[in-house]
Amino acid sequence: MTSTYSNNRLADILARAEIFRRLATIFNYPDDELNQDLRSGIFISTLTDALKTAGLDSACAKLDPGSILEDWEELLALEKDYTRMCFASKPRQVYLFESVYREGKLLQESTFQIAGLYYEAGLQLTETFTLPPDHIAVELEFMAFLYFKEAEAIQEGSSAKESLALRLQGEVLQNHLIPFGLSVAERMEKYATTRFYRTMACILRSVLESLAEPSDAKA
Secondary structure, three states: OHHHHHHHHHHHHHHHHHHHHHHHHHOOOOOHHHHHHHHHOHHHHHHHHHHHHOOOHHHHHHOOHHHHHHOOOOHHHHHHHHHHHHHHOOOOOOOOEHHHHHHOOOOOHHHHHHHHHHHHOOOOHHHHOOOOOOEHHHHHHHHHHHHHHHHHHHHHOOHHHHHHHHHHHHHHHHHHHHHHHHHHHHHHHHHOOOHHHHHHHHHHHHHHHHHOOOOOOOO
16 A cells, blocks of 8 residues: 555655656757657646646646647747847746846846755756856756655655755745745737647646645636
């Protein structure tokens, strides 16, 4: 019984790691690798399986592979939509950096706060990330990393490492990723012209809402 519980918990944690890893890819600039994974169906099937395993049925229900593939936008369409929303629009329609969302410009206190959490987790930013530390894709990737570290700690039987991973997950989610990520999702749902980005923004919102404390949850 204990073994079954442990296996189910590990499966849930690893599924959440996969969800955040996939979302990090989505909210980075679209590239050929993403395009290939989408066209082959690997991306959507993997994300669907992870959402189901993690019990995020409400998020999974928003992922309609049929409608996305029927109305498939080629990579160029995704690049144009992403660039317009996140870089070319004036005023900016979607803020990719937490410091811009919170303080109105890049490299502010929130940037150093999230960077400090990366450092506490043992990550060297210059070696690990190519984007600024408060980019939405980096924060999503960091959550994936923390879930992997939690699973690793459980497998090793290290309560200290597990506690650190859990604490950092809570700090990232409640102090950074939930408020910032919900803003990104809300704006992208509103301004995206491609079905793909509207759908993925909706999934991000649903995932973050499921992890928010009751007082932070949004309808």
